Amino acid sequence: MNKRISRVNQLLKKELSSILSREIVFPDNCLVSISRAEATPNLQQARIYITVFPADKKQEVIDSLQRRVYNIQQQLNKRLKMRPVPRIEIRADEGEEKAQRIREILDSL
Numbered sequence: 001m002n003k004r005i006s007r008v009n010q011l012l013k014k015e016l017s018s019i020l021s022r023e024i025v026f027p028d029n030c031l032v033s034i035s036r037a038e039a040t041p042n043l044q045q046a047r048i049y050i051t052v053f054p055a056d057k058k059q060e061v062i063d064s065l066q067r068r069v070y071n072i073q074q075q076l077n078k079r080l081k082m083r084p085v086p087r088i089e090i091r092a093d094e095g096e097e098k099a100q101r102i103r104e105i106l107d108s109l
Contacts, residue, residue, distance in 0.1 A: 005039050005041060005043070008039045008046075008082070008086070009037045009039055009046075010037075011080070011082075012037040012039065012046055012048065012076075012086065012088070013034050013036065013037045013048075015076060015079050015080065016034055016037070016048060016072070016076065017033070017034050018079075019072055019075045019076065020032065020034070020065075020072075023071070023072070023075060024064070024065070024068065024072075026061060026064070027057050027060060027061070029054075030052065030053070030054070030057045030061065031052070031053040032050055032051070032052050032061055033050065033051050034048060034049070034050055035049045035050065035051045035093040035095075036048075036049045036093070037049070039086050040086070043082075043084055043086050044086060044087065045086050045087050045088075045089065046086035046087070046088050046089070047088075047089050047091055048088050048089065048090050048091065049091050049092070049093035049095075050062075050065070050090060050091070050092060050093060051092075051093045051097075052092070055097055055100075058092055062090065062091075062092050065090045066090060069088065069089075072088065072090075073085075073087065073088055076088065
């Protein structure tokens with residue numbers, strides 16, 4: 001991955017974390033974090049992977065963010081001084097859930 005894309009990924013993660021923590025109200029007792037951002041090489045799109053704890057609230061949080069993705073994108077466009085600003089797509093990070101399950105299995109042995 002080239003250096004610019006890596007820096008854009010870090011910037012997206014930082015700015016989106018700030019937007020989510022200030023602008024979005026999540027269900028009680030729910031922790032939402034951005035695990036990674038992956039911009040395409042042409043910087044037109046970016047996939048944002050989030051983790052949700054507890055896992056049973058994951059779908060509720062994803063649905064809520066999907067409904068607000070336009071507003072989140074607008075906030076991001078205002079904050080970033082780059083063009084083009086990648087169009088974001090929010091997805092659940094399944095890798096973190098799998099890692100947690102493996103840890104639970106190992107702890108039970």
